[in-house]
Amino acid sequence: MTRPEPRVEVHPDADTLATTVAGALLERLVEAQAAGREPNLGLTGGTIAEAIHREVARLGPASGVDWSRVVIWWGDERFVEAGSPERNAAQARAAFIDPLGIPRHRVHEVASSGECPTAEEAADIYSAAIREHGAGEFEVLMFGLGPDGHLASLFPGHAGLRATDRIAIAVHDSPKPPPERVSLTYEAFDRSRAVWFLVSGEGKADAVARTLGADATDGDLATRRETTPAVGVHGVQETVWFLDRAAASRL
Ligand SMILES: O=C1O[C@H](COP(=O)(O)O)[C@@H](O)[C@H](O)[C@H]1O
Numbered sequence: 001m002t003r004p005e006p007r008v009e010v011h012p013d014a015d016t017l018a019t020t021v022a023g024a025l026l027e028r029l030v031e032a033q034a035a036g037r038e039p040n041l042g043l044t045g046g047t048i049a050e051a052i053h054r055e056v057a058r059l060g061p062a063s064g065v066d067w068s069r070v071v072i073w074w075g076d077e078r079f080v081e082a083g084s085p086e087r088n089a090a091q092a093r094a095a096f097i098d099p100l101g102i103p104r105h106r107v108h109e110v111a112s113s114g115e116c117p118t119a120e121e122a123a124d125i126y127s128a129a130i131r132e133h134g135a136g137e138f139e140v141l142m143f144g145l146g147p148d149g150h151l152a153s154l155f156p157g158h159a160g161l162r163a164t165d166r167i168a169i170a171v172h173d174s175p176k177p178p179p180e181r182v183s184l185t186y187e188a189f190d191r192s193r194a195v196w197f198l199v200s201g202e203g204k205a206d207a208v209a210r211t212l213g214a215d216a217t218d219g220d221l222a223t224r225r226e227t228t229p230a231v232g233v234h235g236v237q238e239t240v241w242f243l244d245r246a247a248a249s250r251l
Contacts, residue, residue: 003234006215008241010248014048014200017244021198022055024242025140026063028194032139033066040071040133042141042184042192044152045078045088048200049144053095060100067100071133075143075189076152077110079119079170079180086178087112108133110168110182119170123182127167130188141192143230145199146176149207151230153183160185161225186225186233195235202246209250212241 011017025041032039043049060067078086085091089109097107108129111122143151153171154160160183163169167188171181189195199208207230214224214231221232233239 003236004238006212006234006239006241008212008243008248008251010243010245012245014051014244017198017200017242018048018051018055019059021052021196021242022059024196025052025056026059026065028140029065029070030063033069037139038069038071039139040073040137042073042075042138043088043092044075044142044144044198045091046144046198048198049088049142050091050095051200052142052198053092057096057099060096067102068106070102070106072097072102072107073130073138074108074110075141076171076181076183077122078178079110079113079122079182080178081114082112084112113180119172119180119182123166123168123170126182130167130184138192138194140194140196141189141235142196142198143233145197145204145207145211145230147203147207148175149211149228149230150176151197151233152189153181154185154229156227156229161229162222163187189233192235193237195233195239197230197239197241197243199241199247200244202249204247205250208241208243208247212251 029039074088077088080086110126116122160169163185171183174181211228211230214228224231
């Protein structure tokens with residue numbers, strides 16, 4: 001399937017980036033609801049995501065979004081205890097999900113290590129829930145980018161890069177702590193209407209340049225993903241790289 005080329009937006013700093021992405025997200029949710037869709041929103045964890053979530057909470061009440069009709073998911077989650085501050089879900093809940101009053105039954109967290117014996121089982125339960133809700137047709141699926149080029153919890157050289165028959169997988173030995181995680185796979189990413197990368201800071205500049213450079217290169221995608229996992233991840237309608245100036249400094 002041919003997809004539109006990625007668009008790159010560069011903003012002066014992390015604060016401007018966060019406000020811009022929050023605004024774009026709210027607009028997109030309003031439009032989706034006006035078109036009769038109940039938008040599925042795929043969240044990411046990480047530093048810039050937290051700043052964006054706080055902006056969503058600030059701008060959300062006046063945005064016109066019907067928060068009772070937004071469905072929340074995560075692109076990846078750390079397989080730790082439910083109360084752990086390391087959970088991506090804990091961060092998003094505190095920042096905007098609870099303040100905006102999104103109903104609990106619309107929020108689909110990956111099961112925690114206290115609820116499930118293994119990350120494999122948590123991944124299977126999560127896959128089943130996604131399948132029941134349109135198999136991952138996200139209105140917007142957001143990703144951070146690691147300095148090593150990882151997205152969600154798909155890390156360079158890891159087996160998860162080669163999972164072709166599953167929506168969500170268990171990840172062991174993540175090079176970034178905590179080591180046990182659950183991640184969506186390319187199978188799920190490929191169904192999203194919009195894919196947005198949210199990247200801030202000089203420490204990510206090499207990874208951004210490498211990923212966008214490799215995206216424009218011909219050759220076997222699976223091989224390129226072994227070293228640069230975020231390469232070739234495109235939404236059906238759009239792919240946007242929201243960068244601050246520092247993250248864009250090596251483009
Ligand atoms: O571990 C993770 O890290 C990345 C990026 O985090 P950052 O702090 O470098 O911005 C995030 O995309 C992912 O969801 C998360 O599990």
